[in-house]
Amino acid sequence: MAQKPKPLDETASVRAWWGKELRNWRNMRRMSTREVGAKVHLSATMIERIEKCERECDGALASLLDGAVEAGGALTRLWRLVEEEAAREATHADKVASEVDQGANGPRTEGMLELNPPVLSERSQSAMERRAFFSLGGVAALAPTAFVDLLPSSGPNALPKSVRPEDIRQVLTAADTLAGWDNLYGGGGIVGSSSLGLFIWAKGLLAAKYPTELKDGLYTAVGRLSVVMGASAFDAYAHDDATELLRFGTWCAEQGNNWHLRASALNWRARHEIWRGRPDEGLTYAESGLLRSDRLTPREQSMLHNARARAWAKMRKPDEALAAINQSDKIFGRARDGEDVPWMSYYDDAQHHGDTGHAAFDIALMPGQSTELAISRLETAIEGHTDAYVRSRALSGTKLATLTMVTGDPQQAVAIANRALDEVGKLRSKRAVTDIDDLTSASARYARRPDVAELRSRITTTVNA
Structure with a gap:
């Protein structure tokens, strides 16, 4: 006999009230959680958890759920109160810090991301304090007007009085350049050090005047830069920065009505959560990215299904x-040249095999599972990645070496690992180091073999360089 759903307490918060209203509308339409989920491409469990406030929801999803239960805009309108409540809570959380900073910095600026960060005056900060704040750890202050006063009011580095198409193209070029460096060198080092100034300037454009027809393009460009920086911060294990930057990138995508950028941002948020040991949250982001999949290209859909596969694999x-891998393969087979936005150019055959291979790697390590799929996928990825994607090739190589070591072929594993180490040594990537640590653990039982002992010594030298 089905258990009666637990009553929801709508008095706990506006968000709880919204969840209760979603359930009320669903029940009024005599729809199950499975039926509602099918309309928005989420599982029945996910709908239930959204009703209970156990899973995140955003404005885009709230609007889709409103349509799914035919609420006539009631849930969409109520969601505005949810956002206002979140803004008030963020303001309250920042109040103490604001009062401390008030004397030197003047009135607070109103944030657009419910963060309301202080606007830091260059004159009020010592050089050491400014360096500490403007490490990426300070990027949590993401409102569009934050940091604007640090830019000169005149001269070649000043923000323009009005945004032009050329400014938007410059931001996109900066994002592409950083993405290329990130793939080539990893998220640490020059990539992390050079990106913050670009971000402050680009985000400042959101506070400048711009023609209405440039709004979507501007938010897309700034959001794209934020997603690239978030992915790099993730690779450098600056996890708090990655979380905020990817969240800001998602918000920009929604402000710019860009479903392609939203898919990219949620893909990275999913992978970030999965890597940090929260695959259930990662699955939520991946499935949220697949909302209105009819607006996404096959490569974008495939990318998100790969994130789902990795989440399920981590959940054993x-x-x-x-x-999910099979679904990704099927959709990827429909991909055609020229249909994607420029930043999806990375997602080629090698990337597809690498992504699915990483999910298959986690499956292969489970008792009774075959290693054939993982080995085949990772080998294809390694051979297919060009020199522009050194990190991707190194990550797949390290996974393949680890799997080969675990399955009892240390001689072959050493050969694969040495090739991967040649490339890991070129990177500043904490993710690559973590995978190398896993390889070290897998090789421990063969540590007395001369070739494995030499490999382990080389790993130590490479990681500590």
Whole structure:
């Protein structure tokens, strides 16, 4: 006999009230959570958790759920109160810090991301304090007007009085350049050090005047830069910065009505959560990215299904992971040249095999599972990645070496690992180091073999360089 759903307490918060209203509308339409989920491409469990405030929801999803239960805009309108409540809570959380800073910095600026950060005056900060704040750890202050006063009011580095198409193109070029460096060198080092000034200037454009027809393009460009920086921060294990930057990138995508950028941002948010040991949250982001999949290209859909596969694999659910891989393969087979936005150019055959291979790697390590799929996918990725994607090739190589070591072929594993180490040594990537640590653990049982001992010594030298 089905258990009666637990009553929801709508008095806890506006968000709880919204969840209760979603359930009320669903029940009024006599729809199950599965039926509602099917309309917005989410599972029944996910709908139930959204109703209970156990899973995140955003404005785009709230609007889709409103349509799914035919609420006539009631849930969309109520969601505005949810956002206002979140803004008030963020303001309250920042109040103490604001009062401390008030004397030197004047009135607070109103943030657009419910963050309301202080506007820091260059005159009020010592050189040491400014360096500490403007490490990426200070990027949590993401309102569009934050940091604007640090830019000169005149001269070649000043913000323009009005945004032009050329300014938007410059931001996109900066994002592409950083993405290229990130793939080539990893998220640490020059990539992290050079990006903050670009971000402050680009985000400042949102506070400048701009023609209405440039709004979507401007938010897309700034959001794209934020997503690139968030992905780089993730690779450098600046996790708090990655979380905020990717969240800001998602918000920009929604402000710019860009479903392609939204998919990219949510893909990275999913992977970030999965890597940090929260695959259930990662699955939520991946499935949210697949909302209105009719607006996404096959490569974008495939990318998000790969994130689903990796989440299921980390949750030790091989059947669901393999089903997601199969779905990704099927959709990727429909991809055609020229249909994607420029930043999706990375997602080629090698990337597809690498992404699915990483999910298959986690499946292969489970008892009773075959290693054939993982080995085949990772080998294809390694051979297919060009020199522009050194990190991707190194990550797949390290995974393949680890799997080969675990399955009892240390001689072959050493050969694969040495090639991967040649490339890891070129990177500033904490993700690559973590994978190398896993390889070290896998090689421990063969540590007395001369070739493995030499490999382990080389790993130590490479990681500590």
